[in-house]
Amino acid sequence: MDRLTRKELKTDRFALEVGNIVDYLSVHRREAIRYGAAAAVVLVAAIGMFFYWKHQQGARREALQAALNTYQAEIGPAGGAGVLSFPTRAERDKAAGKAFGDLAGRYSGSEEAFIARYYLGAMAADQGRLADAEKLFREVADSGGDNYGSLAKLALAEIYAGQGKNSEAEKLLRSLMARPSLFVSKEQAAIELARLLTPVKPDEARKLLEPLRTEKRSTVSRAALTLLGNLPPK
Numbered sequence: 001m002d003r004l005t006r007k008e009l010k011t012d013r014f015a016l017e018v019g020n021i022v023d024y025l026s027v028h029r030r031e032a033i034r035y036g037a038a039a040a041v042v043l044v045a046a047i048g049m050f051f052y053w054k055h056q057q058g059a060r061r062e063a064l065q066a067a068l069n070t071y072q073a074e075i076g077p078a079g080g081a082g083v084l085s086f087p088t089r090a091e092r093d094k095a096a097g098k099a100f101g102d103l104a105g106r107y108s109g110s111e112e113a114f115i116a117r118y119y120l121g122a123m124a125a126d127q128g129r130l131a132d133a134e135k136l137f138r139e140v141a142d143s144g145g146d147n148y149g150s151l152a153k154l155a156l157a158e159i160y161a162g163q164g165k166n167s168e169a170e171k172l173l174r175s176l177m178a179r180p181s182l183f184v185s186k187e188q189a190a191i192e193l194a195r196l197l198t199p200v201k202p203d204e205a206r207k208l209l210e211p212l213r214t215e216k217r218s219t220v221s222r223a224a225l226t227l228l229g230n231l232p233p234k
Helices: 012-027 029-034 038-054 059-071 089-108 111-126 130-143 144-164 166-178 184-197 202-212 218-230
Strands: none
Touching: 059 089, 089 111, 089 202, 111 130, 111 144, 130 144, 144 166, 144 184, 166 184, 184 202, 184 218, 202 218
């Protein structure tokens, strides 16, 4: 299985775009929760498209592109020529689930397979199948490498927090802070950890957020300032 080199993966423009998407999700957390894990999947779509366009085409990338096209297909009456659409979201989800599942099974262990499993986990979470989502995210977290694994850990932390399993969520977020990746920075993990700790450990949350007030990335600094404003006075 061919792998991308560290130099190839850390393309400046791509890294910036990925960081901006994750920053946006950190700030707009309520919207992300409202739509389950579907919003976070936008990030993985960018990753999948990057691999597809940046490197020579192969069977795995063609399968990933086809699955992405299905997932992003329009809902409603058939559009123009070449426009993929489904009558209902349920039908689209069924087709996308099959495409991602086939890819993950056929090319197990590849980058594309981990992207597919992340998508399957996100779709499961969006549909309220949290046990299935947890299993899929855990597979990616354990075996998907630093970058894909970090995305899966972030998703798992969100699920655990929603279930009141704060200690499990905290453990994952602290691990992301200790070992940030291209897709989940230390600052982004700190913001999510501070959000988790705010109701029970406000002083610790404040310590995490104070250094981020002057962060150069405006989305990070705005998120930190917003959370600081929600903390009780000293």
